[in-house]
Amino acid sequence: MSVFWQSVLAVFAAVGFYTVLHTVYELICAHMLRMHGSAELTLYGDGCDPSCEQLIRTALHIRKQFLPGMTVTFIEIGAGQGQNVAKHLAARQNIMYLE
DSSP states (O other): OOHHHHHHHHHHHHHHHHHHHHHHHIIIIIHHHHHHOOOEEEEEEOTTSHHHHHHHHHHHHHHHHTOTTOEEEEEEOSOOOSOOHHHHHHHHTTOEEEO
């Protein structure tokens, strides 16, 4: 086998070895940090605005999928005219709601 083909095989082997090591790191180390780490998300908005519900549901999805230890705080900055969707979601989904 020529030196060129040996070099090509060595490069493929190095890339494969790095890929295996990176996958093991992601599965073990990053997963453990994600489960035991902490994060905080603060949302500001009008709780009566319909887009507020989507914002809170997106934050809940992120907490469920990626950061289970994340605390979510919603700060009301609206006038409070109408049905307050954010207040109801905060009560049901373990979100701190501040007026």
